[in-house]
Structures are given as structure tokens and as C-alpha cells.
Amino acid sequence: MGRKKATGDALKILDDMFFQSEEARRELRAARTSAQVSRQIYALRVDAGLTQMELAKRIGTSHSVISRLEDDDYEGHSLNLLRRIAEALDRTVEIRFVP
Numbered sequence: 001m002g003r004k005k006a007t008g009d010a011l012k013i014l015d016d017m018f019f020q021s022e023e024a025r026r027e028l029r030a031a032r033t034s035a036q037v038s039r040q041i042y043a044l045r046v047d048a049g050l051t052q053m054e055l056a057k058r059i060g061t062s063h064s065v066i067s068r069l070e071d072d073d074y075e076g077h078s079l080n081l082l083r084r085i086a087e088a089l090d091r092t093v094e095i096r097f098v099p
Contacts, residue, residue, distance in 0.1 A: 035072040037082070042070045044089050058088035 045055050045066075052066040059081070068074050069081070079093070086093045 034075050037077050038070050038072050059084040
């Protein structure tokens, strides 16, 4: 009987343990996308020298909405709100579908 080769790669171990099903892989991709959007909003706001409250005022929303948008676990990024943020920060939103 063949033994499976041991690995010390923590990411490989986690992948083997939790992300073998297609559903789990879809959920992981969705989480990564949400986290990426949140981090971009945060970085753009900070680069513009704005507080969450100042950005909220520029786009006509509340501080708590900006706080949620910058949370890696938040999954409610609407295209309309992203466009408003982009406009307030002199940017445009670009959407790409990649394999």
C-alpha cells in the first residue's frame, strides 16, 4: 500500500482539508473577490487622505456603510455604490470576467 507523501506547506494542507469540492472552491473565490474589493476601497480612500466619514459625505451615505464596505467579510458591494465611490475619488470602475 502506497503512503501519501507528507507536506510541510500549510497552504497545501489547508487546501487539501477544506477546498476539495467545487462548492468550497466557488465560496473561496467569492470571498477573495470581496476581500479584494474591500481592500481597494480602503487603499483608495487612504491614498486620497479621506476619513471614512469624509468619503461617506462625498457619496451621500453613512460612515457605517463605508466601514462595512472596507470589511473583508462584506459581500454586498453593489455596482452603483462602487461607481459612486469611484467618482468621488476621481476613478472609474472596471469589471473583468476572467477564467
